[in-house]
Amino acid sequence: MPPSPLRAAVLGLLVACAALGFLASLEDALAGYDARQARAGPPLSWRFGRAPVAALEACLAAARPHLPPGGVVAFAGPAEPRGDAFLRWRWASYFLPERDVVRWGSAAAARATHVVACRRALGGDPRLAEVARLPAGRLYRIRTAETAR
């Protein structure tokens, strides 16, 4: 039995709609990819390749050789807006997979030996001793009672 013209028309319409949607998605993806370095935006909109993600990766990669193997590292991103801190920390954990990364200022930071500060200066904090300058950041060692003496 040959397919009815109505069925063919409905299917054709659906495929055309899906094709237009697909092409729009492809065009958006291409345009976004081309402009990836120019885009900033909050961490909720971050993707691999975007300027803030690349900057964070560079900052953490520069810190890596100075960090002792294993151990816990605290991460400090920009202080504002506070709501972004969680996602920045998740990205930072991804870029330092060989270490446990915790948020600077959280209770868990008490276990950290170092702080990687990206796009944030913590220089006035007496608990910290600067170890290295990083691309758009600083690496600090956390002074313990022993090392502060």
Next chain:
Amino acid sequence: MSVLLLALLLLAVGGRFAGVLAGPRDGRAQRLVLSWVAGLLALYLVEMACDLAGLRWSRWSLGLGLLAVALAAHRFLPRPREAPALASDLGWGDAVGLAALAAFALFAPTLWVTTPDWAYHWGLKGQRFFLAGGIDYELLTRPWSASLHPDYPNLLPGLYAATALLAGRFAAAPQMLWSVLFCAALLAAARELLRAEGVDRAARQAVTALLALLVCGFALRQLAAGGADWPLALAFVLALAALLGARDPELDPAAERQLGLAAALAAASKIEGVALAAILVAVYAVFRGRRLRPATLARTALLPLAVALPWLVQALRHDLFLDYDAGGPSLRHTGAVAAALGETLGRLEWSGLAAAVWLPLPLLFARRARAFAVAAILQLGFYGWAYLSALSAQRFYVLSTFPRLTLHVLPAALVAAAAVWLRERPR
């Protein structure tokens, strides 16, 4: 290269399982999909066996484990029957589908369409498991690791770690090809099901093109590379043969085994998949009714149980379950969740065809698709239950997760609708 090599290795390991998984109406493409999924689950089970035995994951331990599975399969399973000699029916829909898949395959390794969840947990777990040579319970039990979903089953992180072990290093870009392979398997399984269900060639080509354009467009728009929603979408499509045939007087036993395989794939992938696995088996059993023998039900449930039990044992042993798993739904959140769901559904992309998410509702009235419709509605209901159980930020939770969860249901709903409404042979 390591992804393709491992994918081929898994295909070879799973090849013998096609003897019990493929039915007489399953063509070569479907046999490849079933073999590959069987290989994936073999890897998962070998990794879990190493985990339970305290053995470090390495090329040797995983390789020998897979070899043992392959040898046991060759010893105890029947040789796969020859695939039926079906006329080649490649057409314009397949060409469109391949083009859409190629676009996804080209984009995926750029990481531009990678889900942020890759950074938040899937990719991080994969790297940590690679470095630790196994499931890194030290990481998963840290007080600050709740956001890693420590309680999730580990099919994908294990797959990513095994790929890195084969390559000798962890690189994110090639790992994205796993999502492309899952997408390809989904499209192939859907196409094969339409043929087996008797949908005519013209309609099959149109539906193949439609599905590929929708799914690949979704992957590009919703950043689906690297995520764990693909295995669930594939599982639901693989379960269709049994769900659509649940009321047939005679159902090929291979369809039931495919349901078991699909449920196992879901259960190994995500916590939502554990729910999907239970729903698939339970709905099938209810719809099959008296025609289902207890022994058959036990065989169908065996593989999902074999996959879920080691995960459950380890999750309980290491106390990995989080608060949100323990709490029940609160009706106080109904308004917020309903409003957020309405907002999400209004914004869903799916190339203007997001209404297809609702297909399970009309499919309730199609006798042949009723089992699928009930399973899909229950799965969507499970998401509603999870949203109502969230302790806070329900709106954010819905907006940030529901769009990608639709991938679990929508492709299978489209295929079920096509199988029911476009079939040539009435049943």
